[in-house]
Amino acid sequence: MFWIICAVLVVVVAAAILAPLLRAQEGSASEPAAAFDLRVYRDQLREVDRDLERGVINAEDAGRLRTEIGRKVLEADRRLSAARPAGSGGKVVAAGAVLAVLLGGGVALYIAEGAPGADDQPISARFAEAERSYQNRPSQAEAEAQRSATPAPQLRPEDAELMQQLRDRVAEQPDPQGLELLAMQEMQIGNAVAARAAQEQLVALRGEAASSADLLRLVALMVDAADGVVTPEAEAVLARLIKIDPDQQQGHYFVGLLHLQNGRPDKAFEIWRRLLEREPSNPQWNTWIRPAIADLAWLAGQPDYVAPEAGDPLPGPSGDDIAAASEMSDEERQEFVAGMVSQLEARLAQQGGSPEEWARLISSLVIIGKTDHARAIRDEALQVFAASPDAVATIRAAAEQSGIDE
Structure with missing residues (x-):
């Protein structure tokens, strides 16, 4: 279907460009009126000579008639030269050559940069592919194993000793206060996986008493440790978070990110649009959502969407x-x-x-x-x-x- 559409477009464009040139060339094959007039005037000159020989007119009249007819001959010849198209056939050839070059270049570019062997992708096939991507996401452990390597944090000897003491203490006695402190410290020095593990242990220890802030912090750390991927485990924590706090806006942001990562920009757009329209001055949405919402709207099939105006991101004293x-x-x-x-x-x-x-x-x-x-x-x-x-x-x-x- 793609190639049929391309072929039809090429034919239409070529016809639109070549038709005027071909009409001009065809017009040049028909005889202009000036050519007919020129033959008539030449016949009149010969008739003047015959009348002079037969004595119908005298030499003076013949000279006057020749001068008058001669002026008409010159005028007809000028009009004939102006009416004759110059090189119309060459123009057709040149236009055809340009079209051939453009067509060949376009095909070569598509073969080099495009996907000529790709199958058509109707909306149902794209949704099916998105579902496969969603089901085949890496687990938290797999994503953490594949995350980009980061250099080990460089701590002063005394700080490194304090961190080790905190780790040892929490390992011996994993109380909520120690785990919360450990998660914060591990995150601060850049140990994303260790911070996630400490926060996960904290949430498990608190059980049903874990707050929405605890769960949101765990989601953020899981996504960070997974190099930005919302894994199935992170999604499960998100579901728990939104169940106990349906109005948790940052939780909904991560849900939108999940859909975007798995080929459903339409769902991500609806979620992020609601967040942005609800709080257009929210600095977090101005940082995370606003720069991407126009492209996301286009991918979601709503290219005319206009985001609400943002407020002052850094309000201060008047x-x-x-x-x-x-x-x-x-x-x-x-x-x-x-x-x-x-x-x-x-x-x-x-x-x-x-x-x-x-x-x-x-x-x-x-x-x-x-x-x-x-x-x-x-x-x-x-x-x-x-x-x-x-x-x-x-x-x-x-x-x-x-x-x-x-």
Whole structure:
């Protein structure tokens, strides 16, 4: 079917280009009116000569008639030259040669870059292929074994000793507090698989009492440890998460990612579109969803989709707030800044935010002297963005610049 459509298009285009040239060539084969006039005028010149020989007209009249007819002959010859097309046959040949080159080049390019032997893919076949991809996903263990090799974290001797002590203690006595701390520390130093294992053990230990935050953290760590793949085990945790917290937006984001990875952009688009339209100013969606939603809409068969406008990703104090702060005493200004930081922290806790906002919160807490709290926020942010290496890098950079992650 593909080749039939291509052949029909080639014939239609070739006909549209060559038809005017062929009509011009055919027109050149018919006799122009100027050629007929030229024959008439030449016959008139011969008639003048015969009349002069028979004595019908005198020499003066014959000369005058020859001059008048001669002017008509010249005019007819000029019109005949203008009406005769120049090289129309050559134009047809040239146009045909260009079409042949374009056709040959297009076929060669398709053979080199395309898939000439590929079968047609109706929607049912594509859905069946997506289902096979979904069923044949690697398990968590397989994905972790295949993940890209990462260099071992370089720790200071004293830090490495503390980490080993924490691991040994948790191995001897796996209590929830120790497991939670171990998962955070392993994630912070880049041991994604170890962090996933600790968090998985924590969730298993808490059982039915595991919170949605525990489950979301486990999903993020599983995806990170699997090099970005949402494995069947991660999907099972997602199902549990959404069952106990149906409004967990980050959980729905991972569901959309699952569909996208397994050839169902239509399902992924519907999920991510709802998230973006529900909270168009959510910095996380502006970071993760907005850059991809246009392409995803095209793949889902909705190329005319227009995403809602985004709000300010980094809202801050207004001009009036800054002006008011400039008139405060040092103590009042410190309280004002602390209030702004508290508002930012509350919003991030309730609505989430971008990596840049979390980084700003970390820096602000250090500035107002809450270093220990800044470290706690750093650890929380690293858990939230565990599945995004770029976001993790942003958080760690802010912590290093603030002096809490040396």
